[in-house]
Amino acid sequence: MRRLTENIKIAFRSLFLNKTRSFLTMLGIIIGVGAVVAMLSIGTGAQDSVISSVQDIGSNLIIITPGNPEEGDQVMGPQMMFAGDTAELDEEDVRAIERDAELITEVSPVVFGSAVVSYLNRNTQPQVFGSNEKGMQLYNVELEKGKFYSKGDVSSSANITVIGQTVVKKLFNNIEPVGKIIKINGQNFRVIGTLKSRGTDSFGNDQDNIITIPVTTVQTKLYGSSSYDMILTQSISEESIDEATEEIKDILRRSRDIRIGEKNDFSVRSQTQILDIISTITNIFTVVIAGIASISLLVGGIGIMNIMLVSVTERTREIGIRKAIGATNRDILIQFLVESIVLSITGGIFGILFAVLISVIINNFTVLETSISTFPILIALSFSTVVGLFFGIYPAMRAARLNPIDALRYE
Amino acid sequence: MDNDGFIIKIRKMKKIYSIGRISVPALKGIDLDIKSGELIAVMGPSGSGKSTLMNIIGVLDTPTSGSYFLDGVDVGKVKDNELAVIRNKKIGFVFQTFNLLSRVNLFGNVELPLIYSRERLRDKKQKILEAIDSVGLTDWIRHKPNELSGGEKQRVAIARALVNQPSIILADEPTGNLDSRTGEEIMGIFQRLNREGKTIVVVTHEMAIARHTRRIIFLKDGRISGQEMVGNQLSAEEILEKMPKLDDVI
Numbered sequence: 001m002r003r004l005t006e007n008i009k010i011a012f013r014s015l016f017l018n019k020t021r022s023f024l025t026m027l028g029i030i031i032g033v034g035a036v037v038a039m040l041s042i043g044t045g046a047q048d049s050v051i052s053s054v055q056d057i058g059s060n061l062i063i064i065t066p067g068n069p070e071e072g073d074q075v076m077g078p079q080m081m082f083a084g085d086t087a088e089l090d091e092e093d094v095r096a097i098e099r100d101a102e103l104i105t106e107v108s109p110v111v112f113g114s115a116v117v118s119y120l121n122r123n124t125q126p127q128v129f130g131s132n133e134k135g136m137q138l139y140n141v142e143l144e145k146g147k148f149y150s151k152g153d154v155s156s157s158a159n160i161t162v163i164g165q166t167v168v169k170k171l172f173n174n175i176e177p178v179g180k181i182i183k184i185n186g187q188n189f190r191v192i193g194t195l196k197s198r199g200t201d202s203f204g205n206d207q208d209n210i211i212t213i214p215v216t217t218v219q220t221k222l223y224g225s226s227s228y229d230m231i232l233t234q235s236i237s238e239e240s241i242d243e244a245t246e247e248i249k250d251i252l253r254r255s256r257d258i259r260i261g262e263k264n265d266f267s268v269r270s271q272t273q274i275l276d277i278i279s280t281i282t283n284i285f286t287v288v289i290a291g292i293a294s295i296s297l298l299v300g301g302i303g304i305m306n307i308m309l310v311s312v313t314e315r316t317r318e319i320g321i322r323k324a325i326g327a328t329n330r331d332i333l334i335q336f337l338v339e340s341i342v343l344s345i346t347g348g349i350f351g352i353l354f355a356v357l358i359s360v361i362i363n364n365f366t367v368l369e370t371s372i373s374t375f376p377i378l379i380a381l382s383f384s385t386v387v388g389l390f391f392g393i394y395p396a397m398r399a400a401r402l403n404p405i406d407a408l409r410y411e
Numbered sequence: 412m413d414n415d416g417f418i419i420k421i422r423k424m425k426k427i428y429s430i431g432r433i434s435v436p437a438l439k440g441i442d443l444d445i446k447s448g449e450l451i452a453v454m455g456p457s458g459s460g461k462s463t464l465m466n467i468i469g470v471l472d473t474p475t476s477g478s479y480f481l482d483g484v485d486v487g488k489v490k491d492n493e494l495a496v497i498r499n500k501k502i503g504f505v506f507q508t509f510n511l512l513s514r515v516n517l518f519g520n521v522e523l524p525l526i527y528s529r530e531r532l533r534d535k536k537q538k539i540l541e542a543i544d545s546v547g548l549t550d551w552i553r554h555k556p557n558e559l560s561g562g563e564k565q566r567v568a569i570a571r572a573l574v575n576q577p578s579i580i581l582a583d584e585p586t587g588n589l590d591s592r593t594g595e596e597i598m599g600i601f602q603r604l605n606r607e608g609k610t611i612v613v614v615t616h617e618m619a620i621a622r623h624t625r626r627i628i629f630l631k632d633g634r635i636s637g638q639e640m641v642g643n644q645l646s647a648e649e650i651l652e653k654m655p656k657l658d659d660v661i
Contacts, residue, residue, distance in 0.1 A: 003526060003527075006526055013514060013515075014514075017514060317510070318512055320510075321510045321511075321512060321523075322523070322527070323471075323495065323498075324469070324471060324498060324504050324510070325498065325499065325504070325523050325524050325527060325571070326495050326496065326498045326499020326500070326524055326527040326528070326575075327495060327527045328491075328492045328495040328496075328527070329491065329492070329495075330492070331495075331527060404471045405466055405471050405472055408471075408506070408510065
């Protein structure tokens with residue numbers, strides 16, 4: 001134990017003696033460890049914020065989309081939710097759910113799009129969110145001023161809209177927007193309310209750059225289509241969410257005349273299932289990062305081995321002296337092994353500090369959120385220890401095997 | 412075993428170096444006994460085998476044949492790791508080129524043998540300070556070797572050789588890199604240590620140095636060609652007194 005502390009002291013002394021060289025050697029490990037920890041912190045941060053924004057959408061939400069990528073083409077990622085397929089969702093489906101579902105409280109069809117919106121000489125191009133009167137409630141969006149459109153407005157395809165804060169800022173500079181007439185794709189719409197700010201989502205998208213319009217108006221007057229991009233529903237309770245999902249599947253199979261044995265041409269997903277998909281994606285991300293990181297740690301390790309071999313040669317005489325004085329082969333082996341481990345652990349610690357710095361910068365200067373957890377730090381540290389051990393063994397063995405007489409004569 | 416007061420007993424020792432297919436005999440049959448408490452010199456021209464003999468006596472190397480008993484231990488039958496223990500416990504080396512660790516201060520250099528000593532030492536620091544004191548370098552304890560003169564470096568090396576209280580001190584051309592006055596000083600330290608009971612073997616090619624010891628072994632071509640009991644042993648103290656001091660010269 002005493003000799004171990006002695007060895008650690010020797011190791012630090014020789015690291016400090018060749019500061020530049022030690023730093024350059026550690027750079028591989030610093031970059032490797034720094035990259036893993038930083039990327040994982042970005043990954044975890046993104047995962048956290050995606051999850052919280054999914055949870056933000058509204059509780060007990062069930063989302064029905066056309067097409068069925070899970071049982072058809074293997075599409076991964078966000079497209080999974082909107083995979084275009086020939087099958088479409090329409091009014092029939094909404095009616096069937098409203099009529100037959102017992103475990104569902106609210107239903108709203110949704111159409112997405114974008115449109116050019118103008119007021120006087122100002123214009124902007126926000127996202128269009130077409131829904132019925134329940135849409136905002138399902139989506140957990142709150143009103144700031146005015147009111148939301150009513151069931152009557154939806155059935156009469158009224159030219160009215162509720163606008164988000166970004167649109168308010170861009171079109172109405174200090175002017176009260178509620179009651180004003182704006183043009184959407186050239187048609188007159190009356191602003192009846194404004195939405196509370198929701199900030200940016202986890203992908204950096206501005207969630208306030210949005211206008212909501214009755215879905216019927218969007219279909220007939222803006223895009224001229226009869227299908228929906230998705231149907232939002234809400235189960236009556238958290239416990240019944242899986243049952244409600246199954247119920248909707250049954251109802252839609254019946255209403256869409258899908259025979260037994262045939263695949264669904266639509267998808268029904270609850271929030272929990274979406275969260276599962278997200279974690280699958282982030283896990284793949286993690287594995288890829290780990291792969292890249294292990295390559296850079298490998299390269300860093302080779303750097304350590306290289307410099308340790310140089311160090312053994314340089315210190316041949318020192319090894320000779322130590323051996324003449326009574327150091328065993330094992331003493332020398334341990335001395336150099338400790339040195340390479342100290343080198344790689346120091347690199348690992350610098351790498352972690354580097355990653356923390358990066359993640360703080362990203363947190364403060366970009367829309368991405370990062371979160372540093374202890375797990376990747378521990379993994380990175382133990383990994384760099386193993387690298388030091390593994391790549392230190394060969395040089396240390398060369399040092400240990402030196403013949404003391406030859407070593408003493410070495411100039 | 413009974414070592415009859417002999418700390419070193421060498422019988423028919425041969426050492427042959429093989430370089431590729433060529434065999435070079437360095438020692439061709441040496442018989443040598445050294446008593447405990449002796450101060451002895453080994454002399455010979457270069458290539459006579461004195462360095463090889465020194466390395467074998469110092470357990471840095473093993474003989475090709477023959478036997479070597481050091482303090483009753485048959486060194487030929489000892490494994491590598493135990494050889495390191497013998498070097499640590501029984502032998503104190505003093506080299507011509509000092510062989511100090513340049514990055515470590517004086518204290519650390521003298522401490523070195525104790526680091527590799529397997530025993531737990533309670534009075535370790537005391538031992539180091541005593542060894543440094545016995546060569547008169549207490550004031551330099553935190554200095555590094557490159558801040559010292561050649562003679563001072565050699566004194567550090569002697570302190571390092573002493574610190575583990577070995578049975579024998581081996582000095583390989585200890586004055587070879589020093590001026591005559593400093594060399595005298597070093598020999599004075601050896602003579603004093605010998606009076607205190609230490610066994611000391613000095614390898615040298617200078618008769619003037621060898622005459623400080625009590626017995627001189629002459630080596631030639633890998634054999635002992637003769638030995639001489641020194642009648643009028645030189646005293647380093649007396650010589651130093653007669654030498655002009657640095658102050659007188661200036």
